Amino acid sequence: MGSTEKSINNNSFRLSVAPMMDWTDRHCRVFHRLMTRRAMLYTEMVTAPAVVHGPKPRLLDYSAGEHPIALQLGGSDPRELAEAVRIARPWGYDEVNLNCGCPSDRVQSGCFGAVLMKDPDLVADCVTAMQAEADVPVTVKCRIGVDDQEPEAVLPAFIERLARAGVDHFVIHARKAWLQGLSPKENREIPPLNHDLVVAMKARFPELTICLNGGVTTLDQAGALLAQGLDGVMLGRAAYHDPGHALIGADRFWGEDHVPDEAEVVHQMLPYIEAHLADGGRLHQVTRHMLGLFHGKAGARGWRQVLSSEASREGAGTEVLLRALEKVTGAVAAA
Template sequence: MRNQYLNREKVFAVAPMIDWTDRHCRFFHRQISRQTLLYTEMVVADAIIHGVRDRLLGHNAVEHPLALQLGGSDPAKLAEAVRIAAEYGYDEINLNVGCPSDRVQSGTFGACLMREPETVADCVKAMKAVARVPVTVKCRIGVDDQDPETVLPDFLSRAIDAGADAVWIHARKAWLQGLSPKENREIPPLDYGIVYRMKERHPDVFIGINGGIPDIDAAEEHLRHVDGVMLGRAVYHNAALLADVDHRIYGAAERAIDWDAVRDTMMAYAADHIANGGRLVHVTRHMVGLFAGVAGSRRYRQILSADATRAGAGPEVIAEAFAAVDLETSLQQTAPAA
């Protein structure tokens, strides 16, 4: 029987992004889409075992459905991290096999693990043995000089045989030598076709696609071939894209976003964060791209980029930024499509 990943036929997700998809970003995104699957930043298993767990794993209940992405290559440590994370109620645990940064290379995990499918299988088995929720893998189509047509089918088969409930595939190679993490998101060519073919080879396994997907129109096209679509930078830099997701991807009733309510909720959230020792910019830095292309958006960005960074800045800055935007136009432009 087909694995009903998170009990959904199709899944739309915001990709895990280091330094971006923190708890403040996720809370903000949830104000715009109720059903999008959100991911944490990658959290290293060692940090969970030895670090401040509430800081690393804590989140707001409204963020669900929410997946925790783990980094690591030691099956025992990953299993221990899964045990610890279970108390925090995540809806999914994801293993990072795609990040090309120097940090993960020095730790021999992330995209490096594309070269070690046996290790990935051992990690998945160990995580599955203790997990209460789906265990998934996010990978690349290969690294460096690997031939994806050879490497990816073998990698997927091993991960699936080990018990992975779903595999998300970033449809680019990762070049671990010679390209920066930013260049790895842009230079290696995209190959969506190979991801489609992997779905054809594994019709009973959830296969999702990631990499260079610009908008909801493109997401719907990909969902004709695969089970899930994951957007990263496109959503981060224009979160209003999420306004269409619940209706167009999940079939929910059309719902115009109440931007005044979003403003008020984020102001209250920011006030609480500040009262607990945080700074306004921790919250507002994720909101800068919200009204891309809307009249007044330049001034909106200026306010959030400059005023919110000042010492003592309070949530009234959010109100000032929203006041600069032609909200009537933005409501028309971001209402769910028919």
């Protein structure tokens, strides 16, 4: 079975973890995969120029256990994006996603990300070129609009234009992006959410795969949105800051009972961390993604303190992780 069939047949998009710059690197994804076998995991956004001209293994390598995994690309030059897709094809990603939603200044200066919402014809050219080199689905992640655009008019027109170009899968961040005046962080929080508009897009385009991103923090919320007819829900910051609560139990959306406890996840990470250290890596490169694992639980503060203070020290090994875990298990035993 090819990657395209695998990704579609398994409905991996029913729940996914958003691409988050500086967060969803390969270490983070291995960690998340231990909590959910089925959710789609996205890479950090990688720019097409970086793939074409940069260190390809460093940018594209991942562990086989991360599947299903999507590569998110940023760019606005159809030929460059097509070349990036061609280069990445041997890596065997399950999906390639074009970023039309990131509002950061450096993204705008490169004329890609959310600013592309203003030029759907250019986006159509980009995805057409990408599809010509892809052997997996090419999808689009976008906002409901930018700046003074009226989302109720702009979003359906954007979707319809790209659907004519062959895109049948959209991940929609249910907020506008303000390209001037708001920081990227503020753009994730200040513009009001409009989940209803994204739900309406699924009703308007029933033949398309429509997934919602933005403001979803729990699996119960995700389930409620799926019950409204959406094809998928994407979790962002909640999956990073409180991964145990956001991801453990997620496989219920595929009818599977995979519910590891947090301590089990820590122990399952040990072989991966030991291999990373043996290759010359540093402990904190992995454990920085694990700080929120016990969020809200007894001993969570001690867990974070040990990892924050000791994992970055020269020569730190898995004994630090186990010492941090003792802060949690000891607190539970004392309760």
